[in-house]
Amino acid sequence: xxxxxxxxxxxxxxxxxxxxxxxxxxxxxxxxxxxxxxxxxxxxxxxxxxxxxxxxxxxxxxxxxxxxxxxxxxxxxxxxxxxxxxxxxxxxxxxxxxxxxxxxxxxxxxxxxxxxxxxxxxxxxxxxxxxxxxxxxxxxxxxxxxxxxxxxxxxxxxxxxxxxxxxxxxxxxxxxxxxxxxxxxxxxxxxxxxxxxxxxxxxxxxxxxxxxxxxxxxxxxxxxxxxxxxxxxxxxxxxxxxxxxxxxxxxxxxxxxxxxxxxxxxxxxxxxxxxxxxxxxxxxxxxxxxxxxxxxxxxxxxxxxxxxxxxxxxxxxxxxxxxxxxxxxxxxxxxxxxxxxxxxxxxxxxxxxxxxxxxxxxxxxxxxxxxxxxxxxxxxxxxxxxxxxxxxxxxxxxxxxxxxxxxxxxxxxxxxxxxxxxxxxxxxxxxxxxxxxxxxxxxxxxxxxxxxxxxxxxxxxxxxxxxxxxxxxxxxxxxxxxxxxxxxxxxxxxxxxxxxxxxxxxxxxxxxxxxxxxxxxxxxxxxxxxxxxxxxxxxxxxxxxxxxxxxxxxxxxxxxxxxxxxxxxxxxxxxxxxxxxxxxxxxxxxxxxxxxxxxxxxxxxxx
Numbered sequence: 001x002x003x004x005x006x007x008x009x010x011x012x013x014x015x016x017x018x019x020x021x022x023x024x025x026x027x028x029x030x031x032x033x034x035x036x037x038x039x040x041x042x043x044x045x046x047x048x049x050x051x052x053x054x055x056x057x058x059x060x061x062x063x064x065x066x067x068x069x070x071x072x073x074x075x076x077x078x079x080x081x082x083x084x085x086x087x088x089x090x091x092x093x094x095x096x097x098x099x100x101x102x103x104x105x106x107x108x109x110x111x112x113x114x115x116x117x118x119x120x121x122x123x124x125x126x127x128x129x130x131x132x133x134x135x136x137x138x139x140x141x142x143x144x145x146x147x148x149x150x151x152x153x154x155x156x157x158x159x160x161x162x163x164x165x166x167x168x169x170x171x172x173x174x175x176x177x178x179x180x181x182x183x184x185x186x187x188x189x190x191x192x193x194x195x196x197x198x199x200x201x202x203x204x205x206x207x208x209x210x211x212x213x214x215x216x217x218x219x220x221x222x223x224x225x226x227x228x229x230x231x232x233x234x235x236x237x238x239x240x241x242x243x244x245x246x247x248x249x250x251x252x253x254x255x256x257x258x259x260x261x262x263x264x265x266x267x268x269x270x271x272x273x274x275x276x277x278x279x280x281x282x283x284x285x286x287x288x289x290x291x292x293x294x295x296x297x298x299x300x301x302x303x304x305x306x307x308x309x310x311x312x313x314x315x316x317x318x319x320x321x322x323x324x325x326x327x328x329x330x331x332x333x334x335x336x337x338x339x340x341x342x343x344x345x346x347x348x349x350x351x352x353x354x355x356x357x358x359x360x361x362x363x364x365x366x367x368x369x370x371x372x373x374x375x376x377x378x379x380x381x382x383x384x385x386x387x388x389x390x391x392x393x394x395x396x397x398x399x400x401x402x403x404x405x406x407x408x409x410x411x412x413x414x415x416x417x418x419x420x421x422x423x424x425x426x427x428x429x430x431x432x433x434x435x436x437x438x439x440x441x442x443x444x445x446x447x448x449x450x451x452x453x454x455x456x457x458x459x460x461x462x463x464x465x466x467x468x469x470x471x472x473x474x475x476x477x478x479x480x481x482x483x484x485x486x487x488x489x490x491x492x493x494x495x496x497x498x499x500x501x502x503x504x505x506x507x508x509x510x511x512x513x514x515x516x517x518x519x520x521x522x523x524x525x526x527x528x529x530x531x532x533x534x535x536x537x538x539x540x541x542x543x544x545x546x547x548x549x550x551x552x553x554x555x556x557x558x559x560x561x562x563x564x565x566x567x568x569x570x571x572x573x574x575x576x577x578x579x580x581x582x583x584x585x586x587x588x589x590x591x592x593x594x595x596x597x598x599x600x601x602x603x604x605x606x607x
Contacts, residue, residue: 001328002059002062002176002324003327004145008145009145012141012142012145012146012147013142015138015142015147015149016135016139016141016142016147019039019040019043019134019135019138020135020139022036022039022040023036023040023131023132023135038153040131040134041152042149042152042153043138044056044148044149044151044152045131045134045148045152046152047462048127048460048462049460049462049464050081050085050088050089050127050128051081051085051089051127051129051130052129052130052131052134053125053126053127053460053461054125054129054148055119055123055125055148055151056071056123056124056125056126056141056146056148056151057123057146057148057150057158058122058123058124058146058158058413059159059179059180059183060122060159060160060165060175060183060203061160061161061163061165061412061413062176062410062411062412063410063412063413064144065401065403065404065409065410066144066400066409067144067145067146068397068400068403068411069396069397069400070140070141070143070144071116071124071396072393072394072396072397072400073140073393074116074126074129074137074140074141075114075115075116075126075391075392075396076114078126078129078130078133078137079113079114079115079116079126079127079128079129080113080114080128081128081130082130086111086113089111090109090111093108093111093467094108094109096109096458096467096521097551099470099471099474099551099552099554099555100552101474101477101478101555103477107470107473107474107477109459109469109470110385110469111459111460112387112390113127113128114393115127115387115390115391115392116390116391116396117387117389117390117391117417117456118381118389118390118391118413118418119413119417119455119502120416120417120453120455120504121157121160121200121415122158122160122161122163122412122413122414122415123158123413124413125456127456127460149187150186153193153198154194154195154196154198155186155192155193155194155195155198155199156189156192156195156199156201156267157198157199157200157201158200159179159182159183159186159201160201160202160203160216160415161176161179161202161204161211162175162205162206162210163210163412163413163415164210164367164420164422165179165204165412166328166330167369167370167371167376167423168206168208168210168370169368169369169370170206170207170208171205171206171207172206172207172223172224172230173205173222173230174205174325175203175220176328177321177324177327177328178203178220178321179203180324180327181260181316181320181324182201182203182259182260185263185314191267191268191271192267192271195267195270195271195274196271196274196275196282196283197274197279197282198283199217199218199267199270199284200216200217200218200239201216201217201219201220202215202216202218202219202220203220203221203222204220204221204222205221205222208533208534209531209539210415210533211415212415212507212531212532212533212539213235213238213247213532214235214246214247214532214538214539215238215239215246215247215504215506215507215531215539216235216239216247217236217238217247217284217285218234218236218263218266219234219235219236219238220233220234220235220259221233223253225253229255230256231253231254231255231256232254232256233249233251233252233253233254234249234254234266235247235248235249235250236248236250236266236284236299237284237285237287237288238539239283239285240501240504240505240506240507240541241283241499241500242280242499243283243285243286243289244501244506244541245285245288245289246539246541247539248288248296250266250296250299256321257315257316257317258303258312258316259316260314260315260316261303261306261312261313261314262299264302264303264314265299265300265302265303265306266299268302269295269299269302270287273287273291273295273298274286274287330371330423331408331410333373333374333408333423340373341372341373341426344373344426344427345426347427348362348426348430351430357437357444358430360444360482361442361444362429363444364445364446364447364448365377365378365379365380365442365444365446366429373427374423374425375424375425375426375429376420376421376422376424377406377420377421377429377432377436378414378418378420379402379411379419379420379436379441380418380442380444380445380446381395381417381418381419382417382418382443382445382450382451382452382476383440383443383476384473384476384480385473387469388417388452388453388454388469388472388495389453389454391419395439395441398439398441399419399441402421402432402435402436402439402441403421405432405435406421406425406431406432406435407421407422407423407424408423410422410423415453415531416446416447416451416453417453417454418446418451444482445482445485447490447535448486448491449475449479449485449488449491449493449562450476450479450480450485452472452476452493452494452495453492453493453495453504453508454469454471454494454503455468455495455496455497455502455503456468456497457495457497457498457514458497458514458521461497461498463497463498463500464497464498464514465497465498465499465514465515465516465521466497466498466515466516466521466522466551467497467521467551468495468497468503468514470551471512471514471523471554474551474555475493475554475555475558478555488562488566488575489572489574489575490535490575491509491510491562491575491576492507492508492509492510492529492531492536492576493508493509493510493511493512493558494506494507494508494512494529495508495511495512495513496511496512496514497514498513498514498515499515501513505526505529505542506526506529506541506542507529507530507531507536507539507541507542508526508529509528509530509536509542509575509576509579510525510526510527510542510558511525511527511542512524512525512526512554513525513526515548517548520550522548522549522551523548523549523551523553523554524544524548524549525544525545525554525558525561525591526541526543526544526545527542527543527545527561527587527588527591528540528542528543528576528579528580528584529541529542530576535574535576537576537580543584545561545587545591545592546591547592549591549595550596552596553594553595556594556596557591557594559594560591560593560594561587561591562575564586564587564590565578565579565587568582568586
């Protein structure tokens with residue numbers, strides 16, 4: 001992991017001290033709310049539906065066990081609303097009604113506190129921290145080199161990456177050193193502090209794109225040219241929201257030394273021409289889509305000016321890359337002797353043969369590693385009764401303990417809202433499995449239907465049109481049989497509570513989007529989306545299957561779509577492959593056939 005220098009530590013603590021002063025003045029009436037608002041947002045503090053929401057930056061998803069323990073402390077001691085506020089919020093949510101289940105039960109909003117929430121952009125959020133406690137939380141974060149800088153506002157946001165960065169067997173080069181250099185370059189960059197709109201960068205160094213780079217404002221893919229030289233394929237103008245767009249490749253190969261100079265040009269041109277008169281058309285994807293080659297030509301001209309006239313002030317030297325790379329060396333582990341790999345594999349096969357649960361966990365939650373003596377293990381936080389991405393304070397403490405025991409004190413936040421242990425010795429997998437199982441973190445559902453992505457939705461977010469959590473719970477409740485999940489195979493189910501797409505519904509094999517109709521919650525279903533991974537194929541948005549569905553209908557719609565898949569697939573064919581082969585029409589017919597017969601399509605159903 002990157003080791004903070006004395007400058008880094010002083011910078012983060014100084015920022016926390018500044019924030020405490022700003023908060024103190026605001027609470028004393030010396031700094032108005034309108035003046036305080038941009039200051040708190042610059043530190044990751046939003047005001048949501050019921051209470052403040054804090055977003056904590058986790059650059060390229062890496063966390064130490066010490067950091068996770070502080071996140072647990074914040075969840076336990078600070079993510080706690082007053083009883084009056086919590087009761088009022090729950091009463092408001094209760095008015096929205098419940099979703100009936102096949103077993104006769106009903107699912108509605110069950111607001112919870114004392115949680116941290118993993119986001120699809122590898123950050124961590126809290127929903128209930130009182131604003132008068134926010135400076136104390138900032139000090140706690142600073143004590144372990146964390147903060148909320150660049151998690152809000154029209155700036156370059158947290159830079160994300162592949163959760164297998166530095167350990168993936170298909171890796172061309174480790175993207176983390178470049179992610180860290182870009183983080184330092186972009187932090188409080190004076191020219192890019194007030195862009196037309198927020199700006200998101202993703203970077204990957206593997207042959208397979210596990211970072212969804214094509215869906216970002218800028219996507220960076222490390223590649224080697226014919227001469228074996230390292231550089232970047234650069235994509236610009238991707239994004240979700242109300243206008244889903246796949247990024248355009250504007251450079252097939254850019255020498256790695258020039259990446260900051262080139263990004264400077266990319267963002268300068270956007271800053272110059274991006275729409276500021278309409279926030280819905282302000283993202284760079286709109287500019288790239290509208291201007292096409294003209295935008296690319298202006299970037300190249302700006303890049304030439306920066307390099308040839310200005311002298312390339314942001315050129316990365318080999319010495320600087322080496323300095324940062326030195327922070328990302330693998331931890332020191334016991335050497336593997338002789339034919340130990342064969343013995344370990346034989347041991348794992350024997351254990352798996354004796355225990356079907358362990359065998360299933362090995363298949364779903366354990367990934368190969370560059371070091372054949374190691375594995376990467378995903379802890380599943382997806383369970384019935386807990387919102388996707390949520391982690392209790394106790395679970396975070398347990399995860400930190402597991403990281404210390406089995407993963408050199410390190411873990412990663414995944415895009416699918418789980419935690420990954422990147423340095424697990426293969427011969428310790430049985431022991432880790434037993435410990436994770438006892439903690440409820442070993443459910444073998446990674447990349448299966450119930451390993452769904454969901455934003456907090458209308459239960460917490462003031463922007464949401466509909467709730468995500470009760471819909472996720474209803475679907476999860478229906479698919480608890482692990483044999484059935486296994487039979488269905490890998491399926492990306494993504495749920496967003498509004499068009500802002502924090503749940504990445506556009507890229508889901510099955511996407512669910514909350515929409516508002518006359519003040520009632522409705523849901524649009526899409527099929528065939530892809531994030532760009534090897535399983536899903538080239539990145540693309542899903543297609544809408546028809547008019548919106550009521551919350552009560554959504555679980556039946558998902559069941560109907562999966563029923564159609566079972567009938568149409570050949571052999572072990574995956575859901576997304578079947579959909580591509582036969583087209584969307586049979587699935588669309590199945591989905592619309594699941595509407596409750598008593599309700600015409602044009603009429604809302606009582607939820």
